Amino acid sequence: MSKEEDKFKHSKRIYADEVAITKQVKIAKQHGAFDKNHVLLKQPHRLAKHHAMDCGNPGCHLCGNPRHTHKDGLTAQEKRLFQDVEKITDKHSNGALPKTTDE
Numbered sequence: 397m398s399k400e401e402d403k404f405k406h407s408k409r410i411y412a413d414e415v416a417i418t419k420q421v422k423i424a425k426q427h428g429a430f431d432k433n434h435v436l437l438k439q440p441h442r443l444a445k446h447h448a449m450d451c452g453n454p455g456c457h458l459c460g461n462p463r464h465t466h467k468d469g470l471t472a473q474e475k476r477l478f479q480d481v482e483k484i485t486d487k488h489s490n491g492a493l494p495k496t497t498d499e
Contacts, residue, residue, distance in 0.1 A: 424448035
């Protein structure tokens, strides 16, 4: 027999899926990401495990692997790791250097 807690958890999972689908449909409508027959409007459950703005092209700069799509082959985290640490990059919004406390 199923308990009340199990029923609640099941309905919560179903509700979370429905909310995710409506969010992706809203994003798709805003960006006009529909095909000719508006399949995403007729079958919105296609967006349950697929993001609306993911084109699915592995060569895409936004959706694909950065090691394969970018010419330098480094990810943003790797670029940050290899940048020059001697150079002062900590500046205020007006361009002034921060005051050091060891003076």
